[in-house]
Amino acid sequence: MVNIGIIGCGNMGEAILRxxxxxxxxNFFVCEKNxxxxxxxxxxxxxxxxxxxxxxxxxxxxxxxxxxxxxxPQDIQEVLEKIxxxxxxxxxxxxxxxxxxxxxxxxxxxxxxxxxxxxxxxxNINILIGKxxxxxxxxxxxxxxxxxxxxxxxxxxxxxxxxxxxxxxDAVTALSGSGPAYVAFIxxxxxxxxxxxxxxxxxxxxxxxxxxLGTLELLKNENFQTDKLILKxxxxxxxxxxxxxxxxxxxxxxxxxxxxxxxxxxxxxLAHK
Numbered sequence: 001m002v003n004i005g006i007i008g009c010g011n012m013g014e015a016i017l018r019x020x021x022x023x024x025x026x027n028f029f030v031c032e033k034n035x036x037x038x039x040x041x042x043x044x045x046x047x048x049x050x051x052x053x054x055x056x057x058x059x060x061x062x063x064x065x066x067x068x069x070x071x072x073p074q075d076i077q078e079v080l081e082k083i084x085x086x087x088x089x090x091x092x093x094x095x096x097x098x099x100x101x102x103x104x105x106x107x108x109x110x111x112x113x114x115x116x117x118x119x120x121x122x123x124n125i126n127i128l129i130g131k132x133x134x135x136x137x138x139x140x141x142x143x144x145x146x147x148x149x150x151x152x153x154x155x156x157x158x159x160x161x162x163x164x165x166x167x168x169x170d171a172v173t174a175l176s177g178s179g180p181a182y183v184a185f186i187x188x189x190x191x192x193x194x195x196x197x198x199x200x201x202x203x204x205x206x207x208x209x210x211x212x213l214g215t216l217e218l219l220k221n222e223n224f225q226t227d228k229l230i231l232k233x234x235x236x237x238x239x240x241x242x243x244x245x246x247x248x249x250x251x252x253x254x255x256x257x258x259x260x261x262x263x264x265x266x267x268x269x270l271a272h273k
Contacts, residue, residue, distance in 0.1 A: 001050075003027045004153070005064035007057060007079055009041060012099055013070035015127045017041075019156045021048045026153075028052070031060040061086045061094075066149070069098040073270070076100050080111040087113060095146050097121055097153070101173065102270040105139045105166060117142040119150045122169055123157065124176050132158030133176040137166045170271065174264035182259070187212070 002025055006013050009032045020026050030053040032038050038053055045051045054060055061067070061083065071079055086092070098108060099121045108118050118139035126132035134154045138147050147162070154160050163172070187208055194204035219229060234240040247253070 001025060001027050002066065002149070003029060003064040004066045004068060005029045005031065005060040006068045006070055007031045007060065008069070008071035008075070009037065009053075010070065010072075011125070011128060012123060013068070014041070015123075015132075015157060016068060016070065016099075016153065017045070017051075019127075019130070020153060021045065021051060022156070023152075024050075026050060029054070029060045029063045031055070031057045057082050058086060061092070062090075064094070066095045066097065066153075068153075069096065069100050069103075071100060073100055073102050076103055077111070080108065084112045087116075093117070095119070095142070095149065097150055099123055101177070102267065104169075104271055105137070109139065115141045117146050119146060120166065120169065121150065121154065122172050122177055123154070125180050127154075127157040130157055133179075134158055134160045135169070135172045135176065136160065136162045137164075137169060138162075170264055170267040173267040174260050177267075178260075178263045182256075183212075 004020065004026055006017055006028060009017060009030050013030070017028055017030060020028055027050045030041065030051070032041065032053060033055055035055065038055060041053055052063075057079065067083065069076065069079060083094075083096075087094070094117070096108065096112065096116055096118045098118065101122075103120075105118050105120050108120075109116055116139075119142055120137045120139070122135040124132050124134075127134065134157055136147065136150060136154075138150075151160050151162075163169070190208055191201070191204055194207070195201070199207070215229070219226065222228065230244070234244055
């Protein structure tokens with residue numbers, strides 16, 4: 001059995017826990033300081049024999065070989081101090097998996113110890129339904145075995161992608177990390193327009209859902225040749241062409257690109273070095 005600790009059990013931490021509890025080879029030891037949430041999690045997962053939860057981080061550290069850090073960036077300093085102190089006292093050697101946004105590998109190494117084995121992970125919110133994007137970057141001291149174990153933990157949560165350069169993580173954050181919000185914003189804008197056209201909410205949401213779903217599948221089948229799909233739909237002087245002309249006139253593509261670039265810049269600013 002592999003004993004895994006999850007430090008912080010908010011949306012992302014719980015998604016990992018819920019998926020991992022299905023694996024009979026994993027035991028989970030959760031540390032959560034919110035007592036109300038502790039009560040909810042105990043009730044939610046009481047049927048699982050491979051689940052334990054504590055408010056003290058030391059009880060988790062004493063029981064595991066792998067630590068998943070799933071706290072918010074503003075809470076990470078205290079967590080790293082406790083992990084570092086425990087390692088120094090116990091001489092333990094953990095695999096550290098961090099999903100804390102913006103926290104770089106170098107930052108973790110400096111505050112735990114230099115040769116600690118680390119896998120940095122950037123999941124997006126879609127892991128809540130097992131349809132997420134999970135991007136991995138291993139540290140120089142993490143082994144191929146550590147990488148495979150991390151992939152096994154996250155495999156059921158969506159598409160797992162490994163990158164070689166950590167510098168790409170800010171771009172990943174701006175694209176897949178923030179991406180679900182962009183999609184939701186665009187859909188909300190279309191739904192508002194649909195309401196003004198007289199469509200009721202139930203009908204318009206069905207139309208949007210199946211249109212987005214089908215379009216993505218079609219693009220996937222055609223190697224994401226977006227320009228070819230646009231040409232197939234937009235006949236000359238037709239309805240689609242009129243809409244595209246308005247998008248181009250108002251520089252919609254530039255606005256979207258500027259938004260993504262702004263998210264990228266913000267990710268760089270927030271990154272702990």
